[in-house]
Amino acid sequence: MGKWWLVAKHEFLSNVRRRSFLFAAFGAPLFTIGIMVLVFGVIINSFESDITEQIGYVDLSGVLTDAIERPEMFTPYPDETAAAAALESGDLLAYFVVAQDYMATGGVTLYRGGDVPPSVENAIENYLLANLGAQVGNEDVAQLVQDPVDASIRALDSGRTVTAEGIIGLFIAPFIFMVVFLVAVQTTSGYLMSSVVDEKSNRVMEILVTSVTPFQLLFGKVIGLGLLGLLQLAIWLVAGAVVLSLNRDVGVLSGVSFPPDLIALSLVYFLLNYFLTASIMAGIGAAVGSEQESRQIAGIFGFITAIPFFFIFTFFEDPNGPLPTFLTLFPLTSPMVYILRSAFTAIPTWQVIASLALLALTTVAVTWAAARIFRWTLLMYGKKVGFKTIMQALRSRQMGTTATGEAAG
Amino acid sequence: MTQMRAIEVEHITKTYGDFRAVDDLTFTVYGGEIFALLGPNGAGKSTTIRMILDILKPDSGTIRVLGAPLTEATKNRIGYLPEERGLYRTVKVIDMMIYLGQLKGMATADARRKGMTLLEQLDLGKHAKSKVSELSKGMQQKVQFAVTVMHEPELIIIDEPFSGLDPVNTRFIMDLLLDFRKRGGAIVMSTHQMYQVEELANRLLMIYQGRQRLYGEVDKVRREYAQNAVIVEGTGEWSHVPGVERVQVAEDGRRGTLLYLQPNTTSDDVLAAIAADDSVQLQRFELAVPRLNDIFIQVVEGEKANGKVVAGR
Numbered sequence: 001m002g003k004w005w006l007v008a009k010h011e012f013l014s015n016v017r018r019r020s021f022l023f024a025a026f027g028a029p030l031f032t033i034g035i036m037v038l039v040f041g042v043i044i045n046s047f048e049s050d051i052t053e054q055i056g057y058v059d060l061s062g063v064l065t066d067a068i069e070r071p072e073m074f075t076p077y078p079d080e081t082a083a084a085a086a087l088e089s090g091d092l093l094a095y096f097v098v099a100q101d102y103m104a105t106g107g108v109t110l111y112r113g114g115d116v117p118p119s120v121e122n123a124i125e126n127y128l129l130a131n132l133g134a135q136v137g138n139e140d141v142a143q144l145v146q147d148p149v150d151a152s153i154r155a156l157d158s159g160r161t162v163t164a165e166g167i168i169g170l171f172i173a174p175f176i177f178m179v180v181f182l183v184a185v186q187t188t189s190g191y192l193m194s195s196v197v198d199e200k201s202n203r204v205m206e207i208l209v210t211s212v213t214p215f216q217l218l219f220g221k222v223i224g225l226g227l228l229g230l231l232q233l234a235i236w237l238v239a240g241a242v243v244l245s246l247n248r249d250v251g252v253l254s255g256v257s258f259p260p261d262l263i264a265l266s267l268v269y270f271l272l273n274y275f276l277t278a279s280i281m282a283g284i285g286a287a288v289g290s291e292q293e294s295r296q297i298a299g300i301f302g303f304i305t306a307i308p309f310f311f312i313f314t315f316f317e318d319p320n321g322p323l324p325t326f327l328t329l330f331p332l333t334s335p336m337v338y339i340l341r342s343a344f345t346a347i348p349t350w351q352v353i354a355s356l357a358l359l360a361l362t363t364v365a366v367t368w369a370a371a372r373i374f375r376w377t378l379l380m381y382g383k384k385v386g387f388k389t390i391m392q393a394l395r396s397r398q399m400g401t402t403a404t405g406e407a408a409g
Numbered sequence: 410m411t412q413m414r415a416i417e418v419e420h421i422t423k424t425y426g427d428f429r430a431v432d433d434l435t436f437t438v439y440g441g442e443i444f445a446l447l448g449p450n451g452a453g454k455s456t457t458i459r460m461i462l463d464i465l466k467p468d469s470g471t472i473r474v475l476g477a478p479l480t481e482a483t484k485n486r487i488g489y490l491p492e493e494r495g496l497y498r499t500v501k502v503i504d505m506m507i508y509l510g511q512l513k514g515m516a517t518a519d520a521r522r523k524g525m526t527l528l529e530q531l532d533l534g535k536h537a538k539s540k541v542s543e544l545s546k547g548m549q550q551k552v553q554f555a556v557t558v559m560h561e562p563e564l565i566i567i568d569e570p571f572s573g574l575d576p577v578n579t580r581f582i583m584d585l586l587l588d589f590r591k592r593g594g595a596i597v598m599s600t601h602q603m604y605q606v607e608e609l610a611n612r613l614l615m616i617y618q619g620r621q622r623l624y625g626e627v628d629k630v631r632r633e634y635a636q637n638a639v640i641v642e643g644t645g646e647w648s649h650v651p652g653v654e655r656v657q658v659a660e661d662g663r664r665g666t667l668l669y670l671q672p673n674t675t676s677d678d679v680l681a682a683i684a685a686d687d688s689v690q691l692q693r694f695e696l697a698v699p700r701l702n703d704i705f706i707q708v709v710e711g712e713k714a715n716g717k718v719v720a721g722r
Contacts, residue, residue, distance in 0.1 A: 003481075006511050014500065203495030207556065210462050210489045211512035213481070 003212045007220025012227050015191050024187035025232045028179075055120060056083045056095035061102035069130040071123055087113050096124060173240075174343035178308075178336050180236045181270060185335075186302055188229035189277040192221050196285030196374075197294050205378060214375040222278050229274055237263070262342055268356065269335035276331065276363040277301070283370035287377045287390065304332050308340060319344040328355050331362040369394055413440030414476065415564045415595030416461055421470030423456055423619075430456045431467070432619035438595050440563070443586065445610035445627070446599040447701075449709055453619040454599050455492065458566055461597075462489060475563060485514035488557040492568035492599070494549065496541045502528070502552055503537040506559060513560035520559070527555040531581055546573050554582055558589065565589065566597045571605060583609065603701040607631075613701075615708065622708050627701070634704045638697035639676050640665040645689025651682045667697055 015021055056077050059065065064076070075092075077083040083095040094116050099107035108124065110116070133141075199205045208217055280301055288294040307327065308315070314323050319341050327337040328347065334355040341347050376393035416438040423431040431453045438444040448454050459465040461472055463479040475483050497505045503524055510520030528534050531551045536544060544552065550573050557565055570586070571579045586596060586609065600606060606613060606627060613630060615623035623630050641647060642665045648656045652674035657667040670679055676696055683691050699707075 003512055006508070010508050198497075199495075202498055203491060203493040204497055206491035206493065206495050207489060207509060208512065209464055210487065211484055211509070 002216060004216040004220035004223065007212065007217055008224030008227070011191075011195065011221050011224030015188075015195075015225065015228055016231070021187065021191075021228070024183055025235065028183050053093035054091060055123075056086055056092045057098065058083050058095065059098045060100040061098045063098060063102055063128070064131055067127075067131055068134055069127065071127060073123070074127065084111070087111060094120065098128075174339045175312075176240070177236075177266070178339050180233065181266070181339065182305065182336060184229040184232040185270070185274050185277050186305070188225040188232070189274065189281040190298065191228070192225050192278050193281035193285040193294055193298055194291065195221060195225075196282055197288070197291050200286065200378070201290070209378065214378055215371060218282055218371055218374050221282065222275065225278065226271075226274050229270075233267075233270065262339070265352070266335075266339055269338055269359070272356075272359045272363050273335040276359070276366055277305070279363070279367040279370035283366075283373045286374040301332065305336065308333050308336050312340075315340050315344060320348075325351065328352075329358055331355075331359045334359050413563075413593070413595070414438070415440050415474070416597065417471075417473040418457075418461070419471045421457075421460060421467040421472060423453075423460060423465065423467050429619050431460070431616075433470075434614075434616065434619075434621055435470075436614050436621070436624060438564075438597055440595045441590055441593045442611040443590055443596045443598055443609050445606040445613040446597055447601075447603075447606065447613055447615040447623075447705065448617055449705075452616045454616065455568075456619075457616070458568070458597070458599065461566065462487070485560065486563045488513075488560065488562035488565035490553060490557040490565070490567040490570060494553050496549060496553060496556075498542040499540055501538050502533070502541060502544070505541065506552070506556055509556050510559050513562075515560050523559050523561075524555065527559055528552075530585075531555060547575060547578050550574055551578060551581065554585070558585065562594070564595045564597070566599075568599045569601070570598060571600075571602060603705060607701055615705065617709060623704070631698045631701065631704065634699045634707070636697060636699070637670045637672070637674070639668050639670065639679060640693070640695050640697050641668055641683070641691060642666070642693035643689060643691040645686075647689065650679060650686055650689065652679045665693060 053073070054075055055073050056075050057064070058077050058080050059067075067076070070076075077086065077095065080097060083092065083097075086092045087095055090113075093114065094110060094112035096108055096110045099105060099109070101107065108128070110121075110124075133143075199208060212220075281298055284294050284297050288297060311323060311327075314321065315337075318324070324337060324341055327333045328341060328351050338347065338352070338355065372393050373390055377389065414437055416436075418434055418436050421431055421434050422429070434453075434457060446454050446457065456465065460467050461474060461479075463484075472478065475486055477483065500508075503521065506524035506528075507517060507520040510524060511517060515523070525534070525537060528537050531554070533544075533548060533551060533555075536548060541549060541552065554567075554570065557567065570582055574582065586598075590596060598606075598610065610627050612626050613623060614621065647653060647666055647668055650668070652671050654669045654671045657669070668679065670676070680694060683689055683694070
């Protein structure tokens with residue numbers, strides 16, 4: 001192992017103990033997932049909210065004479081006057097009247113005192129359905145009338161099958177993975193940038209470059225922090241696997257799966273994306289040299305990477321549409337989008353190959369450029385590195401001129 | 410002086426665009442000496458040092474360090490104390506020293522042991538576990554110095570080693586430098602503190618506008634710049650002494666009187682004349698060897714006035 005390994009070890013160990021790493025590795029994704037659970041909870045609750053108040057009904061049609069499956073909250077009343085009195089006195093939240101000609105018209109009138117949640121209407125419908133079904137005679141048909149679709153959803157060609165209940169899991173798993181993935185890449189490459197900025201601004205750089213070559217330094221940092229990112233991913237994968245094995249029976253989680261092909265390709269995407277982002281950050285760190293300014297520029301890249309999040313519903317509705325396809329091919333977003341899309345659809349093979357090829361090519365080119373910019377601007381202090389200098393660094397044949405342009409004695 | 414050549418620089422030139430930062434410099438630094446690198450700000454000192462350290466490549470010329478062009482292995486035998494101090498601010502002192510020692514090829518245990526020894530020596534033992542940002546400026550300076558020498562290099566290059574240090578700590582560092590020299594190490598010291606050069610340095614190189622202006626042993630350079638004059642202290646009318654051309658009193662707040670001698674008069678002649686003259690009483694008599702500071706200013710000012718250096722008189 002060369003000196004790059006010492007650099008890698010140092011970067012890994014000094015960052016893994018950081019409180020901000022612990023937060024980024026666990027806190028931020030947990031926070032995001034917490035919010036998501038909350039949002040889903042609210043959505044699901046609004047359909048299934050418990051109603052403690054009583055609902056009265058008056059059946060003028062006779063459909064409900066020998067009522068089956070009467071929900072607890074439903075109380076029959078002999079006539080409208082009695083029901084209206086109960087509503088008036090506050091015993092009832094609402095009451096409905098099944099019209100005399102219900103079998104012909106389906107007429108049901110709801111009288112309410114205050115707000116009635118949508119679940120009440122569902123309950124009324126189900127109640128009537130159950131009793132109408134009872135009249136069919138054939139019990140199988142009666143069952144089917146109540147629950148006509150037992151959906152099992154199959155992503156085309158992907159071979160993954162989930163039940164209707166598991167559809168949320170189908171969505172949650174890649175979403176969580178995407179968040180973890182994004183956080184892992186962004187935090188570790190952010191550390192890379194700030195360590196470069198830090199060493200540059202506190203002038204440790206001067207000592208470092210008389211001990212190691214700029215390439216050893218850059219390589220060591222990229223590897224050390226890359227391992228940190230992988231650790232972050234590994235922790236989440238293991239945690240995910242444990243949670244799943246414990247809760248396999250929970251309906252919502254039944255759709256969650258981590259197929260090996262998805263994981264393997266995701267890792268390839270992760271590594272390429274990490275090298276790409278890390279190189280960009282290292283280049284920014286070396287060239288800009290001020291914490292605040294480099295963060296601003298890095299923020300632009302972070303924003304671009306996060307674009308798929310803003311269009312998450314597009315992926316829901318039309319996972320093979322032009323925007324998802326474009327974002328699959330665009331190197332800064334392709335890793336995230338690959339994971340997201342493969343949850344909803346089978347991505348055409350040519351797109352996967354093309355996106356990997358584009359990403360790999362971009363990564364190689366950017367890493368090469370970043371290494372040159374890094375080498376070139378490493379010891380330039382207190383001056384803005386302009387576009388001209390960057391171009392000079394990229395074009396220069398001679399790499400031995402770290403501080404060219406610097407005329408200080 | 411041992412014959413080990415720590416640095417051999419031959420005809421190096423470095424140009425930034427139209428600006429010639431270093432212009433045809435040639436010099437040698439030997440083991441067992443303190444070599445002062447002098448020059449006003451922007452003279453090309455840092456560029457020269459960076460070329461020696463292979464951070465910059467010269468446009469032309471050759472540099473050999475410790476006997477060969479600089480390699481990765483050679484870097485482990487060099488210590489560098491940059492002008493702008495560089496330390497990790499949020500890391501524990503000893504941890505940082507271990508890391509920087511490892512990068513110079515030390516084993517972890519050696520780096521820890523040597524680091525602790527140095528910290529004790531510099532009276533910083535109880536700060537080994539403090540963060541650098543918690544140390545005073547003087548302490549940081551000492552830690553920086555410890556980092557420079559901890560891997561027992563054969564050559565150290567230091568930029569303004571004493572800036573920001575109180576007299577006690579200056580003495581600490583000075584003793585370490587002298588000890589390093591005694592053991593045969595080579596020291597290149599870039600500084601503006603001329604009295605330190607007079608006190609410590611064996612030889613010097615002064616550059617101005619990228620070119621060599623003065624080069625050689627410190628005492629010899631000073632003698633070269635000596636005028637035909639003596640400094641005396643005592644009472645009496647010095648201008649009456651035979652051989653004295655003119656008298657200048659208490660220059661620059663220094664004690665004593667400067668006697669400029671007539672062209673063919675030597676200092677011995679004038680001492681004999683003073684001894685023979687009852688109207689003057691002598692308490693001190695010395696050759697008027699100029700301070701390096703004066704030579705430095707003279708070189709720079711002379712260059713500005715004439716476009717070339719005024720040769721030693």
